Amino acid sequence: MFAVPRVERLIFLLLIIGILAGCLSLGAERITVDESERLVDSARAAIDAADSYIRDGDFSRAKKMLEESRRDLEDGAEGFNTVFDKSEMEGVLAAEEKVDFALSYLDENRPGAARASLAAAREELVRVGISQLGAKDRIAPERFTVTKGEFPLTFYGTVDGVYIGYQPVPHNIAKAAREAFYAYDKSGSESDLDRGVFLTELLIEMSTERDGGFIVWPNNFAWPAYDLSPGWIGALSQAGCMKALMLAYGATEDDRYLQFGDKALSAFEYSLSQGGLRSTRTDETGSYTWYPEYARSEPPYVLNGFITSVVWIGEYSDFTGSEKAAALYNEGVKSIAHFLPEYDKGGGWSYYDALGHRSSEHYHRLHVDQLALLYRLTGDEVFKTYRVMWSVEEG
Incomplete structure (x- = not known):
């Protein structure tokens, strides 16, 4: 051995x-x-x-x-x-x-x-x-659930492999503020008014002022679905916060809220490269203005978010008499009418964005309702035409 x-x-x-x-x-x-x-x-x-x-x-x-x-x-x-x-x-x-x-x-x-x-x-x-329970024994909330506590929190869970979890999202905080003001308008309840004012003040705190004096609401989380890093902004959230400020003024007559509302509106005048929410979308016929729901150098041009943003800018114009808001609204309506054919998937269905993603049933129905509203607001036949086309079930 x-x-x-x-x-x-x-x-x-x-x-x-x-x-x-x-x-x-x-x-x-x-x-x-x-x-x-x-x-x-x-x-x-x-x-x-x-x-x-x-x-x-x-x-x-x-x-x-x-x-x-x-x-x-x-x-x-x-x-x-x-x-x-x-x-x-x-x-x-x-x-x-x-x-x-x-x-x-x-x-x-x-x-x-x-x-x-x-x-x-x-x-x-x-x-x-x-x-000491295993993870399988715990029940996670449904994705996109918004809590009803003092601060509205949105649970995103995991999106495209990235854990986002709970977030105090300006878009949904503004929605809760608007709902509180609507409730106050019906009930006259001071608790509804206090809730709306509290959430609007929170939105003001969460805003960021940029060069040029306009304000935006950054999201402190990534959105991998459109390759967005923390700090991204979007027109739908912006317009929703602006509308909450408008309603806060309507309920309180505090000029401070309109001052912030005007600063929010100004973001739609500044280009994406300037930190604003104005994108130029071009085709063979020329250049058009678009306010992207997901702001990045090459936006995905989501349809429903743009339509809602434009409508709320129009409401701000009607409420305040702002000529700037009226001009931004008219530019937006022109762009919707021009690019609407690109969102026709055929078979009575719509695309969600310009990247060719088919709309879910929820967003397709929303498109139909939005086009009905745009037709009532503008009388433009193109909105009626596509509303009718998209009201037919996909075969």
Whole structure:
């Protein structure tokens, strides 16, 4: 039998001991299930405390709590990576990201926006469901569900492989504000008015002013469906926020809301390269104006979002008497009428965008309703023609 020299045996034993020691060391450093839960529970408590401090105006203490929360979430995510599946780790990391946004908003003296981000962080942790149940035992909300709490939050889940989770989306916050003002108009209830004003003030905080003095509402998340990075803007959201500001003025007669409304309107005068929402769409007949729902250098030219944006710009013109809004509206109507044939899929159905995506039943029905409205507003026969064509079921 081959004999291993004594020195080599000693080296071999030392290597084995080193490997075992390394394994023991790794085992000691690994975060356990209980430790992961403790860290995330601690982060949740710190978020709650920070929210309370923000309401009291004590931003310094709030920031300290959020720094603690961020550290706990970062460490907790590491444990979730080994204990739970990918979606659980994504939820904790998403909560950490929203805490970062809250800290940034506090630095900019935007407490309402900070609290909205913290509300989204809390919902992420609720979704994760800190317990030893496996991920399969947890029930995630339906995608695109909007919560009914103090801050409307939209749950996107995972889109094209990217986890987006809960977001305080300006588009849906504006929708909730408009609904509150509509309710106030019917009921006269002060609670409806207070709700509308609260959400409108939140929208003002969430807006960003750009060179030229106009304001926009960036989305703090990626939208992989159209290859958009965090910070993207869109005309549908912009027009919806502008309409909320208009309704806030109508309910309160506070000129400040119209001042912000005019700043929002001005974004439609600035090109995409200038940070605005005006795109030039060309074909063999010439150039036309388009306000893209998803703003990027080459927009996908989504039809329903453009139509709604144009209609709301027209409403703003009617309400305020703004000649600028009237001109933007007329440009938009002209473009819709011109490019409408490109959205005809045939067989009584429509395309969702200019990339050839077939409309879902929901958006196809919306197109039909939008064309009926445009015909009533303008009397242009092209809108009636396509409304009739698209009212026929696809064969």
